[in-house]
Amino acid sequence: MRILLLGFTARALAEAAAAAGYDAVSLDYFGDYDLQRLIPAYSLRRDWGTGYSAENLWRASERLNWEAAVYASDLENHPPVVARLAGKGRLLGNGPGELAVRDRRRLQAALGRGGILFPRSTSRLPESGGDRWLVKPEKSGGGRGVAFWQPGQPVPPGAYWQRFIPGTPVSAAFVANGAECVVLGVTEQFSGGEEKGGFAYRGNVVPFLPPEKAERAALLAAVRRFAAFLTREFGLKGLNGMDLIYHEQRLYLLEVNPRYSASMELLARAYRPHLFRDHVDACLTGRLPRFYLEEYWEHPPFYGKRVVYARCRVRVPVRREAEWRRAGVRDIPRGGERIPPGSPVCTVLAAADSRGECLARLDGAEAWIRSQLEKETGRWEQQCQ
Structure with missing residues (x-):
């Protein structure tokens, strides 16, 4: 089974697939040097002379031979393209139905029912009341387009306000089969920087460890509860990520990335060298790994x-x-x-x-x-x- 790996950038996903021994071909915008030394790789920019869009990825994919597909960022924001991929081959990952988790209103309604903390978000002009607010695109990815809002500042079309929660940005990854899930890692996340500014994704360090053991156990329990609830509520499959804020021993959920995400290559290095196999197994057979993250937290690299x-x-x-x-x-x-x-x-x-x-x-x-x-x-x- 030849698997098509596609998204804005596919290198990390391709490295995971190659390490697990899968027959794969990639399609992304960049077509980087190291990607081309892993698997057959195609670039929208180099091979098709076109810019990046989900629609351009789909058109290029029609000219390639593949039997199954795994997508990376930012196809989770384009359910119609995901539906077309599922119509042509086997979709290994979340389909258009599961991508309801990317609908901000549906997600927040579910989180309210599940008792999961999340920052207040609104499409109406907020009253500051001493709070700081962010402006975020409805279809976001990698922190692009996220910025602090200044009163009186116009908000771009397709954006909304979200109350800013101070604390440590954290990401968590889990693998799911639509009913159950296993948490694979919790990482500290970094954004911005002098040359980029704002909230653009900058990197991760794994593991994220609060100073006290009891606090670590409580954090992991909360992450597992969040992941289990989201899996049941939305029927999530394969590898998924969550963006979170950890503040004063409380965990807030910002958004869900229902696909392979940027921090996962660190989890492959730290814990799960065949992470891609976990994804495929969960999607094809529903089998989940026997994995207990706390076993790696005693004296971790x-x-x-x-x-x-x-x-x-x-x-x-x-x-x-x-x-x-x-x-x-x-x-x-x-x-x-x-x-x-x-x-x-x-x-x-x-x-x-x-x-x-x-x-x-x-x-x-x-x-x-x-x-x-x-x-x-x-x-x-x-x-x-």
Whole structure:
């Protein structure tokens, strides 16, 4: 069975599928260097000369040979395209019906019934009352388009207000079969940064561990309760993610990502090297892994990833792709590619025995990338003068 992996970026999903030994082909916007060394890979930009959209992904997929499909971000926001994929082949993941979990109003109504905390959201102009508010797109992904709202500021069409909850951004992953689920990991999540700002996704560190053991147990119990409720309420299947805020020992659910999400490659490194197999098994047979996350929390290593964004217009060094790959860099662009400010350049990974050392190694890896970008961009700009 050949599996089509598709989304805005498919590299992490392809790495998971290749590690589990599946016959797969990918279709995304970027077609990065390292992706093409994992499996047959097609790029909307390179192979079709078109921009990114869910509709363009569907049109390109019709020209490829595949029997089953697994989607990544942001196809969960496009149920009609997901329905067409399901009509052509076997859909391994959540179908249009399960994607009701992406409907903000239906989700919040369900959370209210389930006694799950969530920040107040509204489509009407809120009265501040001392609260801070965010403006968020109804169809969001990766934190794009999310910003603090200033009173009097116009709100774009298709956006809404959400009360800002201070605390630690957290993501959690679980695998489900429509009736039951298993939580696979809880990670600390990072966003923004001086070159990107706002709430754009920046990376994760796993595990996220509150300082006290009792607090850790309560956190994991809450995550399991949230995941079990969502699985039953919406019939979720395969790998799913939750974006959460942990504040004063309370957990708030922000949104559900009903597909493979960015933090999951760290879980594959930390706990589940064949994470993609868990997804396929749950979708095809309903079988869930026997896995207990707390067993890994006693003296855990820490794994991290960080998206490196361009601070200015940069040019990627020529003939350095293999070196970057050997150094553990991922999502590697082609040498000579020009990347505008605020756009992602690549992803760096790190592992260490403590959270602090893991973050320090991510800092070092990012600095190494930036030094190469600065040298190459300087040479390029001199040649252009």
